[in-house]
Amino acid sequence: MPAPAFPSPPQPVSAETRLAYVLRHFRLAYENVPDISIGYAGTQPQLEIAEGAGEFFSQTNPYPAAPNRREWLGQSVPFFFDAEPWKPLLELLPSGQSRINADIISGAFYLLSGWQEYYSEERDQHGRFPYSASVQHTYGFVTLPVVNYYFDVLKTAVEHILGHSLKPCTWLNGAKWAAFITHDIDNLYSAWKAPAKAAFQRRDWPSLARQLWQHFTEKDAWDNLEEVQQTVASYGAKSTFFFLPEHRKAANGTPNADYKLRKVWQKAVAAIGNSETGLHASIGTDKLHLQLKSEGDLLQQFKKGDKDFGIRFHYLGWEPRITPTLLSLHGYSYDSTLGFAEHFGFRNSYCLPFYPFNFSASPFTVNPPQVTIQLLHNAPVSFTLGPRNSIQTSTFLEIPLNVMDATLHHPRYLQLEPKEILPALTPMFQEIERFGGVCTVLWHNENFDPANENTGPRQFAEIMEYLRSRAVAFVNGTDIVGEITKQRSTAS
Incomplete structure (x- = not known):
């Protein structure tokens, strides 16, 4: 079954939008995350993320290049948009700054937003995006919460800058x-149907009669x-x-x-x-x-x-x-x-x-004093992880x-x-x-x-x-x- 047409022409998703969306959810995962600037190179943020998405989010390809595997918390974790896999994943700098050498912001946005199923034309007989068409199936990580691993990398970098630990939110x-x-x-009211049908098919008339009697005289098992x-x-x-x-x-x-x-x-x-x-x-x-x-x-x-x-x-x-x-x-x-x-x-x-x-909504609003942004391709982008940010x-x-x-x-x-x-x-x-x-x-x-x-x-x-x-x-x-x-x- 083909996917429906787009309700409106697809729009590019900018680096600032991806950053804001992902960091909002990072703040929801941990308690009392203080203000800290996080962004791509060029704006001298406290935490620098290596940019690796290039033109991907200005196009409509449902699938990025294959991820690289890196070890984190004892797991082999797939990292999408990892342009420099020979570099260490995380650098904790003595100046109180940190650098993450894989674009975990773009990777987290890609997975969390459901980009693959929005832009894929694959649908099954019930009109659903099928598991067989997913990156989770292709690269074998459906039981690994990859975005949570990305967030743990981000948390470790932030903790280095702050000098203390961040605690996960509790329930x-x-x-x-x-x-x-x-x-x-x-x-x-249908528990009787399958056994009755099976009895009929094998011509087991006593069993069929018993199923029908129970159906009309007793409470259904379901x-x-x-x-x-x-x-x-x-x-x-x-x-x-x-x-x-x-x-x-x-x-x-x-x-x-x-x-x-x-x-x-x-x-x-x-x-x-x-x-x-x-x-x-x-x-x-x-x-x-x-x-x-x-x-x-x-x-x-x-x-x-x-x-x-x-x-x-x-x-x-x-x-x-x-x-x-x-x-x-x-x-x-x-x-x-x-x-x-x-x-x-x-x-x-x-x-x-x-x-x-x-994807069809106005993607975000932010409080201007908290953001440093240039809307040019590959231009530096940074975002302050502060309490006043509001993402639409x-x-x-x-x-x-x-x-x-x-x-x-x-x-x-x-x-x-x-x-x-x-x-x-x-x-x-x-x-x-x-x-x-x-x-x-x-x-x-x-x-x-x-x-x-x-x-x-x-x-x-x-x-x-x-x-x-x-x-x-x-x-x-x-x-x-x-x-x-x-x-x-x-x-x-």
């Missing part, structure tokens, strides 16, 4: 990292929201339920919900208690303004006028040329769609929430999706054996913990059915037990937005 009750446990409610909420609560955790308002199939035949939200809402909210609820927007709404508005209005009506809720698109639909503008337009506080369906890890190579770059990006917070149950065993995806799941995920969890990030888990309610032995209750329990054993803070989307907003008030 609720001072926890070093957080976990966001979510459930997309696609189906409530009508289990209370059990889901209680299971998650038993770990001291919170659930966030994303409800799907559309029950009709999409135009291409892809199913939406097997229930009508109007009919089940009161029963559902009684089952989940005070758990957080959000919108699971239907197929195609990542590109359709009026349909997205209609579904958001419906959920707001059910929530008695409450407008402050998050969203995740069904089938992880996301069109980078359209969706960020729609989400900002409709005022969502957060989205949690950005993960690859095909592989767990980091779609934007970052393990913290971030404000998506909006998307208005909603992106809470990246790290692992989805379907990814782990779906026949088109990883096909992991049950015993392989936790060992496969553990290195990713360790990376999130290392950098104080948020681990977002999507486990559909239907996979709490004991009949699922591949991505079912047992595998979910193993993940939750691991997270709890690592002293994670279990949070919901509202908690995350509140923590980031609090940090933002001191970082802007």
Whole structure:
């Protein structure tokens, strides 16, 4: 499926814009970052970054040259825009200055902004940018939060200048990292269908009769929201339920919900208690303004006028040329769609929430006294990392999706054996913990059915037990937005 046309002619992204966007997120990752000038050569900043992007961000190529690998924190980390790989990555100068000999600003911007999927024409059968077309797949780093490694290099350089350490921001009750446990409610009444179909195909009439009898006389195994909420609560955790308002199939035949939200809402909210609820927007709404508005209005009506809720698109639909503008337009506080369906890890190579770059919006505003800039190609650019800087990006917070149950065993995806799941995920969890990030888990309610032995209750329990054993803070989307907003008030 081809990508939609650009909503407006693509505009070059200047060095000042890239610098401002990246440094804003650096300030959100660490506590109380003092004023310090950071920039490219020529303006004599305290921290000099080697410029390596050249003309790349004035063009529309989705992919830069292959990255160089450098060692940092015991990992082989890919560095894009690394024009002088023979030089040491970081030079701590005796004059109280530092130099980073790879363009980590351009590299961080490239990954965090989603530049590759904005300019790529590659889309899968569901209209999504495919993992197979990504630099994460090409160079094998989908489970490495590369931007966080870049930020650690930057932090080390800043600490040398300051003479003291910077601390990562913490989560609720001072926890070093957080976990966001979510459930997309696609189906409530369809647990009987697959076994009934299988019985019919093998002409097992007694089994078929039993399935039909249970369907008409007993509660469906997927009508289990209370059990889901209680299971998650038993770990001291919170659930966030994303409800799907559309029950009709999409135009291409892809199913939406097997229930009508109007009919089940009161029963559902009684089952989940005070758990957080959000919108699971239907197929195609990542590109359709009026349909997205209609579904958001419906959920707001059910929530008695409450407008402050998050969203995740069904089938992880996301069109980078359209969706960020729609989400900002409709005022969502957060989205949690950005993960690859095909592989767990980091779609934007970052393990913290971030404000998506909006290529269609006015890219930034800054307080003029804090900036030294010349808008000539390859001219010196510097930016003062001060408290008054304000960067205009998307208005909603992106809470990246790290692992989805379907990814782990779906026949088109990883096909992991049950015993392989936790060992496969553990290195990713360790990376999130290392950098104080948020681990977002999507486990559909239907996979709490004991009949699922591949991505079912047992595998979910193993993940939750691991997270709890690592002293994670279990949070919901509202908690995350509140923590980031609090940090933002001191970082802007």
